[in-house]
Amino acid sequence: MDWTAQRRWCDVKEDELLTPVVFPLTVYRLVMAAGANRDFNAIHHNTEHARSTGAPEMFANVMLLQGMWERAVREFIGTGGTLHAIRGFRMKAFNTAGMTVTVRGKVERKWIDPHAAEGQRHRLDLRVWSTTGDGISVGPGVVVASLPE
Numbered sequence: 007m008d009w010t011a012q013r014r015w016c017d018v019k020e021d022e023l024l025t026p027v028v029f030p031l032t033v034y035r036l037v038m039a040a041g042a043n044r045d046f047n048a049i050h051h052n053t054e055h056a057r058s059t060g061a062p063e064m065f066a067n068v069m070l071l072q073g074m075w076e077r078a079v080r081e082f083i084g085t086g087g088t089l090h091a092i093r094g095f096r097m098k099a100f101n102t103a104g105m106t107v108t109v110r111g112k113v114e115r116k117w118i119d120p121h122a123a124e125g126q127r128h129r130l131d132l133r134v135w136s137t138t139g140d141g142i143s144v145g146p147g148v149v150v151a152s153l154p155e
Contacts, residue, residue: 012084015128015153024111027078031105039070063102078109079149087153094147105138126152
């Protein structure tokens with residue numbers, strides 16, 4: 007990823023695909039995420055405990071999964087873009103240790119918000135979802151972002 011490149015609103019087309027971003031869910035990643043966001047519920051870092059609650063394995067928490075969406079969107083909008091909202095973020099299946107989660111998306115709508123602050127009027131609605139080998143595990147939802155003109 008070239009973080010020095012900046013996408014502009016005029017360069018984006020509706021139905022344009024975001025580059026998929028792949029996240030292997032290792033035990034290490036789940037433990038580090040639980041520590042980083044202080045979600046110490048054992049279902050996120052202890053297989054035995056997770057299974058005792060009916061889960062198949064320790065699994066990713068909401069903050070990690072939302073962070074994956076943000077990373078995929080950020081790669082598309084660049085560091086000069088702004089994220090405004092995440093809507094429709096719903097976990098449909100466990101994202102467990104040993105799985106690989108791929109975040110995908112596309113530009114659903116390009117629009118101008120006349121009520122937004124200067125520099126944040128040029129908006130995108132990005133349809134985003136996460137997949138595993140078992141299909142869609144999170145979403146689909148919409149991330150609202152703005153880009154520089």
